[in-house]
Amino acid sequence: MNWLVTGGAGYIGSHIVQAFQGVGLGVVVLDDLSSGHAEFVPDDVPLVRGSILDTDLVAATLAEHRVTGVVHLAGFKYAGVSVDRPLHTYEQNVTGTGRLLAGMAAAGVDKIVFSSSAAVYGTPDTDLVTEQTATAPESPYGESKLIGEWLLRDQGRATGLRHTSLRYFNVVGSGSPALFDSSPHNLFPLVLDALVAGRTPRINGDDYPTPDGTCVRDYVHVADLAISHVAAAQALAAGRDLEPVYNLGSGDGVSVRQIMTAMANATGIPFTPEVAPRRAGDPARIVASGELAARDLDWKMRHTLADMVQSAWEARAR
Numbered sequence: 001m002n003w004l005v006t007g008g009a010g011y012i013g014s015h016i017v018q019a020f021q022g023v024g025l026g027v028v029v030l031d032d033l034s035s036g037h038a039e040f041v042p043d044d045v046p047l048v049r050g051s052i053l054d055t056d057l058v059a060a061t062l063a064e065h066r067v068t069g070v071v072h073l074a075g076f077k078y079a080g081v082s083v084d085r086p087l088h089t090y091e092q093n094v095t096g097t098g099r100l101l102a103g104m105a106a107a108g109v110d111k112i113v114f115s116s117s118a119a120v121y122g123t124p125d126t127d128l129v130t131e132q133t134a135t136a137p138e139s140p141y142g143e144s145k146l147i148g149e150w151l152l153r154d155q156g157r158a159t160g161l162r163h164t165s166l167r168y169f170n171v172v173g174s175g176s177p178a179l180f181d182s183s184p185h186n187l188f189p190l191v192l193d194a195l196v197a198g199r200t201p202r203i204n205g206d207d208y209p210t211p212d213g214t215c216v217r218d219y220v221h222v223a224d225l226a227i228s229h230v231a232a233a234q235a236l237a238a239g240r241d242l243e244p245v246y247n248l249g250s251g252d253g254v255s256v257r258q259i260m261t262a263m264a265n266a267t268g269i270p271f272t273p274e275v276a277p278r279r280a281g282d283p284a285r286i287v288a289s290g291e292l293a294a295r296d297l298d299w300k301m302r303h304t305l306a307d308m309v310q311s312a313w314e315a316r317a318r
């Protein structure tokens with residue numbers, strides 16, 4: 001059985017590739033390396049360089065590697081930037097997913113696990129988001145992920161495609177020192193980059209209606225997240241029914257200020273963060289129940305917040 005991981009050279013995708021290899025499942029990666037790194041792909045995993053928008057390449061990859069299922073992460077992942085680049089975002093995430101699904105249908109590949117996002121919820125008016133919480137994306141990125149879920153759902157109805165979508169909350173940490181988050185837009189890499197460069201990390205606003213005034217998020221370890229993709233793929237392959245969507249959240253809220261304290265502890269670099277203005281579009285709090293995924297997808301927090309921060313620092317400091 002061979003699984004194609006689109007976006008498998010990225011931060012999250014490469015951890016998923018490792019998790020699949022860990023249980024002996026065959027994997028092949030398709031990645032255009034726009035934000036991924038070729039060196040994140042193990043030497044014994046084929047790396048096809050190119051885009052999911054390239055219909056011929058998708059068809060050839062599915063056929064040559066005898067792909068039986070797809071884990072689909074390739075896409076444009078920067079929610080904030082997507083506001084200024086809506087057409088690019090929709091092309092990559094909606095048209096790209098559509099072309100991938102068309103290629104799968106043509107090749108008879110009938111299983112897909114889709115990388116969705118907490119961004120589909122926008123600013124939820126509940127303390128604990130469940131899969132029943134109304135979706136209300138606030139960026140082209142969030143919209144595009146929701147449309148991706150609909151494409152799977154409707155293709156499932158039309159062709160029998162077996163599918164599930166995993167809504168990631170804030171994915172951090174590192175499961176292997178060689179794999180790290182190089183995003184120029186997210187809290188963990190920005191804080192670590194600042195500390196390495198001798199700059200002071202910044203808090204985007206401390207006047208939110210939260211206990212310490214800074215935004216609260218649900219941080220999950222990337223290696224824990226990767227294991228649930230294996231469970232989802234195995235369930236689909238075994239013909240087990242899965243829910244159309246699962247939240248991959250921990251149920252615990254952690255503030256930006258708490259992350260800063262954990263960063264100072266992990267790095268041994270004492271600092272007092274600067275307080276900058278709010279970043280546009282940031283919900284004050286978003287925390288999810290992962291109960292459904294715990295029931296069906298072997299989802300559990302195997303790592304603490306200290307592990308997440310420590311592993312991110314070790315990977316960044318290498």
Ligand SMILES: O=c1ccn([C@@H]2O[C@H](COP(=O)(O)OP(=O)(O)O[C@H]3O[C@H](CO)[C@@H](O)[C@H](O)[C@H]3O)[C@@H](O)[C@H]2O)c(=O)[nH]1
Nearest residue numbers: 079117118119168169170185186187190202203204215279
């Ligand atoms: O230097 C920084 C960077 C970020 N933040 C704050 O830290 C929090 C977390 O920010 P970030 O790491 O950018 O994550 P989110 O904006 O919560 O969103 C991430 O998590 C979402 C849910 O998984 C994904 O959909 C998005 O793509 C991904 O950017 C937010 O309050 C930011 O304003 C700071 O205070 N200082």
